[in-house]
Amino acid sequence: MEFAERVRRPHGQKALGRPMATIYIETFGCQMNEADSQYIADRAASAGYELAQSPHDANVVVLNTCTVRDNAERRAYGRMAHLKALKTADPALKLVVMGCLAEQDRDRMQTIVPHVDAVFGTSELVQLGDALATWREGFEGTELSEERALLLPMGGTADGIADEFSHLRGFVTVQRGCSYYCTFCIVPHVRGRFDHRPMGDILREAGALVERGAREVMLVGQTVNAYRDPATGSDFGALCRAAAALPGLERLTFISPHPKDFTENIVRELAGIPQMNSRVHLPLQSASDPVLRRMNRKYTIAQYEEKRELFARYAPHWAVTTDIIVGFPGETDADFEATLEYCKRQVFAQAFMFVYSVRRGTPAAQWEQVPHNVASARFERLMGVQNKATRAYHERKAGSTVRALICGPSKKDRTKLAAKTPDNVTVIAPMPPDYDATYAQTPWLDVRVDSGFVWGCTGSIVGRAERYDAPRKAVEAPVLDLIAAR
Numbered sequence: 001m002e003f004a005e006r007v008r009r010p011h012g013q014k015a016l017g018r019p020m021a022t023i024y025i026e027t028f029g030c031q032m033n034e035a036d037s038q039y040i041a042d043r044a045a046s047a048g049y050e051l052a053q054s055p056h057d058a059n060v061v062v063l064n065t066c067t068v069r070d071n072a073e074r075r076a077y078g079r080m081a082h083l084k085a086l087k088t089a090d091p092a093l094k095l096v097v098m099g100c101l102a103e104q105d106r107d108r109m110q111t112i113v114p115h116v117d118a119v120f121g122t123s124e125l126v127q128l129g130d131a132l133a134t135w136r137e138g139f140e141g142t143e144l145s146e147e148r149a150l151l152l153p154m155g156g157t158a159d160g161i162a163d164e165f166s167h168l169r170g171f172v173t174v175q176r177g178c179s180y181y182c183t184f185c186i187v188p189h190v191r192g193r194f195d196h197r198p199m200g201d202i203l204r205e206a207g208a209l210v211e212r213g214a215r216e217v218m219l220v221g222q223t224v225n226a227y228r229d230p231a232t233g234s235d236f237g238a239l240c241r242a243a244a245a246l247p248g249l250e251r252l253t254f255i256s257p258h259p260k261d262f263t264e265n266i267v268r269e270l271a272g273i274p275q276m277n278s279r280v281h282l283p284l285q286s287a288s289d290p291v292l293r294r295m296n297r298k299y300t301i302a303q304y305e306e307k308r309e310l311f312a313r314y315a316p317h318w319a320v321t322t323d324i325i326v327g328f329p330g331e332t333d334a335d336f337e338a339t340l341e342y343c344k345r346q347v348f349a350q351a352f353m354f355v356y357s358v359r360r361g362t363p364a365a366q367w368e369q370v371p372h373n374v375a376s377a378r379f380e381r382l383m384g385v386q387n388k389a390t391r392a393y394h395e396r397k398a399g400s401t402v403r404a405l406i407c408g409p410s411k412k413d414r415t416k417l418a419a420k421t422p423d424n425v426t427v428i429a430p431m432p433p434d435y436d437a438t439y440a441q442t443p444w445l446d447v448r449v450d451s452g453f454v455w456g457c458t459g460s461i462v463g464r465a466e467r468y469d470a471p472r473k474a475v476e477a478p479v480l481d482l483i484a485a486r
């Protein structure tokens, strides 16, 4: 059975009385976690589970956690506390925590959230998959407790919940861990040093995802462009070229690269791949050399500029996006002004900006901190500058028609459909009258963009296509509600 068929069940439909074992997966954090969740979803499907779209409908609830910022930790613990009512109502439910927070807080967790049944660290995915297969027998023919239906619906706060459109985007982990030890980052401490997967395994996994309906494959690694095949030493450019040659692959993308690992050869190679998404994420973090040095980022601002210029030369139409940390220990007004000035040049289509957050166990946590009010004031100024640039980038799309991969109904407004363009812009359009489950099989939406905002674009759907490079089929225009419009 196709993955999409297995997971198609309208949101909120109760699984009460169903003999099927069901699993609900919530993912916090980065695409590495998305990739791990996808692996667990695949293992669960092979073991005979159906994906549930609400924790109410599940025999097993999995939270894939993140610890990159304090806020992510708090959200994950909040979610675990929230799910306690469900566990109390139905003790047969298995509540599982995986991911970076599980790795970091494995022992503390038993004290803080004793209702959690099992904790699996970042290197124990296979064991979690095995446990699911073992538990599966126990759920055979069982009915979910009626008491669960009496609980109020539980809104999720995760970044991603597996649903009927999830399989359209395939995540393939190319490497685990990171050896760079940026002084603010917990990743090398919880995920270990670089461990590159054999290229053959990566390509087999990507090919299998395409066969199961993935339209876009994202290659994922903490420092993805540092990839080296363990046997041959082939680099990231060669990996992307080989992935693009997979039969049926429509779009290819990757996250998250390190500026220092982009050589001219790799950039030229990526720019020459027709299916490559037109966006590169180039984390800047700061435009001040003293701050970059203390962060152990391994580049100066001049070297960063050289990398950005490589993309401007070989892939001039690509969007450049970035990450910036404000208020890193020791950041002076002059350091911050350098970052602000850099962003005023409007070089970034989008930036993920954060106030520095102390991570236990990292060197920067020991250093003298920038007062919170100072860091917050700097953050507000930076956000004002970058939001202007992001909005301008989105406004430039007005009047054009973009082809975007469907995400499903918008989380904020269920009367709208959301999709993502190859340069990673969210587009929202009124729900077409013919919207139904077949949209997962014809998932490319042609959206005529009306307006641009900081968060993305609005427009209307003028067509759909089965493949990224196929001609569009017209879509019925939404019927105007004349009474409501009066």
Ligand code: SF4
Pocket: 178, 179, 180, 181, 182, 185, 186, 187, 188, 222, 223, 258
């Ligand atoms: S490159 Fe730096 S920020 Fe990225 S995962 Fe490695 S240590 Fe963390």
